[in-house]
Amino acid sequence: MTYQDALAGRVSLPQQIYHITLCTYQRQPVFTCFATGRLIALQLKDTQAQRHALSLAWVIMPDHLHWLMQLEETCSLNQVLKGVKARSAQAVNRHLNRTGPLWQTGFHEHALRKEEDIKQIARYIIANPLRAKLVTKIGDYPLWDAVWL
Template sequence: MPSQHQSHRLRSGRYSEEGQIYLLTVVVNNRQPVLSGFEAGRLVVDAFRKAQQEQSANSLAFVVMPDHFHWLIELKSMPLRTLMGRTKSRTTVALNRLLQREGSLWQSGFHDRAIRKEEDLQAVARYIVANPLRAGLVDKVGDYPLWDAIWL
């Protein structure tokens, strides 16, 4: 595990570019499965849709797992750090209300990977939405309710 100093160094190279495609991953504190219920997961999906409505990002694919989410986006009108801050804040408020809990929900920071133009976006999306299958949560991708992709 990287030290605090190394972790900071990894984030210092982060660059937000409008129109760039990013794969984003955010993890719940202590990997608690607070998103395992359908209603809780839908609140995260609502935050993705809100970002799209505000023209902050185009949502290309996502999956909400019990303790994290993956979100493939095309960044639009705001820096990546701002988009993720708003998304994490919105979901924390909504989920704390739903789950009658207090305090922070997400681990600090987030993981982002810029997708190169030559990468197959549909393959990245298939990898994202197959996450519940690989985790053994379902036998078929279509059986999992908390995913979407513009190509499928």
Template sequence: MQHNRRQAGSSTTLHRAPLLNELQSARLLVAQLRQAQDEGAAQSLAWVVMPDHFHWLVELGPVSLKTLMRRVKSRSTLAINRLQGRSGRLWQKGFHDRALRREENVQAVARYIVLNPKRAGLVERIGDYSHWDAIWL
């Protein structure tokens, strides 16, 4: 198995419901992204949590992106459902992925990811949005 592969993954909530709109729910998902890093599954390079989806740029550790995403989605579903007093699926099946080419500018990809809230019209300045991070900042 290859290690340290740079990949971008994203996943959308079921029916694009804005379940991550409230601060606590978004922070529970962020906690799962951080836990995956703490466990050594991946190094987070950049991420953004939008009201109905998230994007995550990582350098994979010893697990596949499929395993990593399945783990984050499963754990975040349990935590967010508990918080919101709901049950059932939170995420659409599967996820979108993209492997980065060796020569690709990783910082440009990270910038594109974290600028999602601005492009979506949620904020005028990315600094006004609280659910994103990148290792270069």
């Protein structure tokens, strides 16, 4: 566990499944454009390729990200999210020709308990665009994925 994790009251457990929520700075709707949202998806893919976290499900909403992931043994939860936030902020800022923060400080995490239904949580995450009335069927929303497809 890192010092930052201890300060935040977080415990990073390898192989633990977490539901993560990251919000954009001042809840700005940065990801209304598909190309900008794909930059975030690429960071999640890269994090998996580096074997820091296994992505189980994610959805990129206009002003936040929900990510169901399993932490690998190479990094703490704080390190993984710090890296995703930093790399994605660089990519998005470069793409939009902007400067400044992309994400709010910190993040919200929920460590899943053994009795929780992972697929039900994934469905809840994926259905976010439906609940937000961005689409009438999930297949119409382009910025999501799940390993169960």
